[in-house]
Amino acid sequence: MKVLSETSPTDLAAPAASQIRLPLGLIGFPEHKHGEFLCQPDQFPFLWLRLDGPQPLSFVVIEPAGLIPDYEPEIFDEDAAFLDLKSPGEIALFNIVTLRDGNPLAATVNLVGPIVVNRRNGRGKQVVLANHTQFSTHHPLVDTTPTANAASF
Numbered sequence: 419m420k421v422l423s424e425t426s427p428t429d430l431a432a433p434a435a436s437q438i439r440l441p442l443g444l445i446g447f448p449e450h451k452h453g454e455f456l457c458q459p460d461q462f463p464f465l466w467l468r469l470d471g472p473q474p475l476s477f478v479v480i481e482p483a484g485l486i487p488d489y490e491p492e493i494f495d496e497d498a499a500f501l502d503l504k505s506p507g508e509i510a511l512f513n514i515v516t517l518r519d520g521n522p523l524a525a526t527v528n529l530v531g532p533i534v535v536n537r538r539n540g541r542g543k544q545v546v547l548a549n550h551t552q553f554s555t556h557h558p559l560v561d562t563t564p565t566a567n568a569a570s571f
Contacts, residue, residue, distance in 0.1 A: 438535055438542045440469075445531060445544050450475055455512070464515065467533070479512040480527065486513075486557065492548040493534060501536045501543055510535040515559060523560050529553035 436454045443450045450471035457465050463485060467477045482489050491511065503509060512533040518524040530550045535542040547553065 437540050439540055440542050442543060444469070447471065447475060465512070467512065478515040478517065479533065480515055482511060482513050482527070486527065486529065489529060489553070491532060493545055494548045497534065497543060497545045501534060501541050502539060503536055508536050508538050510537050523562055525559040526556040527559050528555045529557045530555045
């Protein structure tokens, strides 16, 4: 199933938008099966994914639409079936952000393994994209090349 980056949420009767069920947990954290997304307005576009488990975990995540140019993720049909996705409009997509060396300009985003959530039922799964070879697990969140900086003046 192609995930349309310009897709906006549809009017679905859904559980609380911030709740997520991860029947398989996250990759490397299979015991963390429930959580919620927390939004701090002063930290937008960043969200927190707080996961319940033996030792609670928190991850910084973003919704990539409009932030990552040319990011057109595709998920395998098996993942769409697991999540009971009927259309691309039901998909909420989140990417985990890694902060490096305490320097926000060095932050990277995992574009290969997003967390896909069915907006209708709150079921989620961290997937490896069908078109994963087009993306990086360490995509720079901020372009710090001299050309990018010169263009901003």
